[in-house]
Amino acid sequence: MVTPEADNVRAPSLATLAVLESVLSSLRIGNAAPAIDIGRRHASHQAQGRANKAKQGPGKRLGAKRTGGEYVVPGNILFKQRGTHWFPGDNCMMGRDHTIHAAQPGYVRYYRDPDRHPKRKYIGIVFEKEQQLPAPMNAVRRRKLGMLAYQIPATSVEEDVVNSTTTYTPSNAEKRSPRSPPSTTTVRTSTSEPRGTVAVQDALSGTPTERKATLRPGYQYRQANWEIGRAAERSKAAMAVRTFTPGDRFAAWRKSAMRIAKNAERRQMGRGGKKGAKAKAKN
Secondary structure, X not given: OOOHHHHHOOOOOHHHHHHHHHHHHHHHHHHOOOOOOOOOOOOOOOOOOOOOOOOOOOXXXXXXXXXXXXXXXXXXXXEEOOOXXXXXXXXXXXXXXXXXXXXXXXXXXXXXXXXXXXXXXXXXXXXXXXXXXXXXXXXXXXXXXXXXXXXXXXXXXXXXXXXXXEEEOOOHHHHHOOOOOOOOEEEEOOOOOOOOEEEEEXXXXXXXXXXXXXXXXXXXXXXXXXXXXXXXXXXXXXXHOOOOOOOOHHHHHHHHXXXXXXXXXXXXXXXXXXXXXXXXXXX
16 A cells, blocks of 8 residues: 555655765775784894804913923913813823813923824923933832932941841740741841931020930931920020919019009109190190
C-alpha cells in the first residue's frame, strides 16, 4: 500500500551524490594517521675496548737487565722475556712469567752449552770473575754460600786422633775361642773436648788472649754461648760499676736521698730563673 508520504520522497540527484562522496573522502584523508618512517641508529664506535681503534699500549720493559760480567745478588732480575728465548743456567732460576733471576751472588754469564742442548741459550752465575761457563765435563763444582774449602792442619788432626782413641783388649773367653784369634782393636770415640784455641781480644787491656774452642752444634769449633755472653763483664764499663750488695739498705737510702736533693735543686733553679727574668723585665 503506497502512502501519500512515500510519493513525496525523491531520490538524490547525481550531483548530490558526487558532493557527498568528495566530502567523505576528505574526511577519511584527514582522520588517517600520518605515515612515520622508522629508521635504525647504528653504533658509531666499536665496543669492548676497541673505541676509536685503540692504539698500541705501553711497553713491557722486556730484555736484559744485567750485562755479562756484572755482579749480582740473589733475587736480582737478569732477563725479562715472553717465552723462553733464554734458559736458566748454573745458579739461576726461572719465574712463572719466564723471568730469569739470580739464585746465588756472583757474576753474570751469557753462554751456550751444546752438551745440554744444541740450540738453547743460557744465563748463569759464576762465583769468581775469571771463571767461564759452561764448565768442563767432570770438573769440580764450585762451593756455594761464599764458602771456600779449608784443609785442617795435619798436626791438629793427628793430635786429635791420638787424644780421642782408646785401645780395646779382648777378654780371656775371647782369647780361648778358636773363631776369634787374640787381637787388639783401636776404637775411635767421639768427644767434645777442646780442640784448638780461639784468639779473643781482652776488653780491659786490649791484648788478644787464647781460649779453648769446642765442637758446637752445626759442626763449628768456637766458644760456648755462656762464655761469649759473659765477655761484657770484663769490659771497662763493667769494672767501673760498683758491685751490688743484697740487703744494703743504707746504700739504697743514700741513693734515694741524693735523688730527692737533686730534684729539689733542679726545681729551685727553675723557679729562680723565672723570678729573676720577671724582676729584670720590671726594672
